[in-house]
Each structure stands twice: as C-alpha cells, then as structure tokens.
Amino acid sequence: MTSTNEAAGLEAKRDGRAGRLLLRRPQALNALDLSMVRALHGQLRLWQDDPDIEIVVLEGEGRAFCAGGDVRRVRADILAGAGDAADTFFTEEYALNAAIAHFPKPYVSLIQGACMGGGLGISIHGSDRVLTETALLAMPETAIGFAPDIGASYFLPRLPGALGFYLGLTGTRLAGADAVHAGLGTAFVPSDRLTELGDALAKDGRGAISQFAVALPLYSLAPLLPAIDACFSAESVPAILARLAAMDSDWARAALAELNRHSPSALCWSLTALKAGARLDLDSALAAELRLAQRLIRLPDFAEGVRAMLVDKDRKPRWQPARLEDVDPRLIRDLFRP
Structure with missing residues (x-):
C-alpha cells in the first residue's frame, strides 16, 4: 500500500519487509518544511511497532536527497512577527532527529545529490547512510548567520581530530x-545500483548493503588532515584564523578566505556550540541547540544571511558586526545561558 501526501511532500509505502519513504519536494531540493517533518515523524510512529515493518528506507526524489531545512520560511515567519511558528519548526525538527536516533529498527538513508543541514538531521542519526559518487554533504550554517544544528554539535566534534x-x-x-571516509556515511554504492539496492533492502533487509557496497576511492582530504588538526584545534576563532594565516599553503589560504566570508558572530557562537556539544549526549545537545536556534533566528545576521545566500542570492551579506574583533563576547555568553 502506498500513501502519498502531496501537501507534505512525502510518499510512504510498504514494500516487502521495508517501510519506504520518498521525499517528494524536488522543486525545493526536498528541503524540509513543518508539514514534511510532521509527516516523517508520524510515519515512523506508525511503523515503530508494526511487526511487518523490519526496516525503514529513506530516499529523495530528483537531484537532491534533502538540501536542508526551509530556512527561507523561518526567516519570513520572523520578519512577519510569527516567531512562534519558527520556534515550532525547530522544536519538531529536532524531535524528529531524536526519534530517528532512537528508532528501534534499521533506518537506512540512500543518498544522492545534496544532503545538507536538515538533510543530515534525517539521515545521520539512523543506522546506515549509503552514499553514492553524486552525494554532497555539508553543514553550511555559518554562511547564513546560524549555527550547525540537527545534532551537529554532537556528531561533528566526534569526527576524527579537528575535522568536525x-x-x-x-x-x-x-x-x-x-x-564515508570522514565517518558521515557508512557505505559507498555506485549511483547506478542504488535502485537495485533499495529493492534488495525490501527483500533481504539491512544485510543487502554489504552485497552492493564497493571499496572506497582514495580519501582526498587525507593529506590535509594534519593541517586541519593543527589549525582547527585552536581554542578560539581568532586563534584559528591566525594559524591559517601563518600556514603557507593553498588550502590554508582558501579556508581563511572562506571563513572571512561568513558571519563573524556565527563563527564564534558555532565554535562555542561545538565545544559544548563534545561533552553532551545527543538528546542534551539537541536541547541546547533548540535554545540556541530560537535565539539566533531573532538576531540580524540570520535574516541577513538567508537573504544574501537564499533569497536575493547576491552573496553580499552585511554582517552586524562586520569584523571579528567587534563581536561582543557578552553576546556569545548570553546565547548559551540556560
């Protein structure tokens, strides 16, 4: 039986031993809005105790798996004075992330194309993330004046070294x-075999992944890991920038230029969040992220970052403040008060 909720952008069906979920909002790169979050969570509740469902398989329709949460809608709600609606979105999104982490059955994401922000939130907390050569994973929140969320303050610090x-x-x-090398994915399967894998999962269960997984190509970041550890293990954002500036390499110059394009405030509160998350369990990290998100979306840099990167797309954000040395440390401290 197939259930398609077009308004929620989700198709759910039983297929052999599997409950199969398909994100169907391809025109928005399957970005998550509140209706999609609710539909996903509701379907997991139905299948959690269903003895005929042994495994859940999640995919995205079109050229992206899931490009993230619908932060354009969040920004619009904030600007319209509907902050409660924006708060509700993050509350329910993070509750979905936790439900996936605690789901008692195998939960397999088959990922092609963009998987960013909220897309990682609905995949990384499951048992398996199968990536293809087209998959592209990122947590790009500092570029929009926000912070890594959806449990990222928990899982990023737990990647090897300072990679997270x-x-x-x-x-x-x-x-x-x-x-996959970095630990964000669990298996690598060629894209032309992903449909076949989905069918095999429905027939044979989670063990089918090992029959389709192939050896990984060389890890392109491997030569950079010592430099990443040396620079991003620093205790503060100014110290990270100073270490990058002192390193004579194309990678360091590119990383420095990228950081200098992002919100100076967002860099500071994101580093603080990641350091705090390294000491928390997932549920505690999600609770801390919710408090932080509800505060950040009301600050100028979030509205400006989303405008510049996703609404007007001029890529010329006017950060407040524009310089790292003008970031008020009291603001950063206050953001993390209980």
Missing part, C-alpha cells in the same frame, strides 16, 4: 566517498 570543527565552521562540502 573544520566542517562546521567553513561549511566545506564533502563528496560521497570522502564523507
């Missing part, structure tokens, strides 16, 4: 094989 701090602050995109 690098990814969380710069928003660097990892292609499929590199994302």
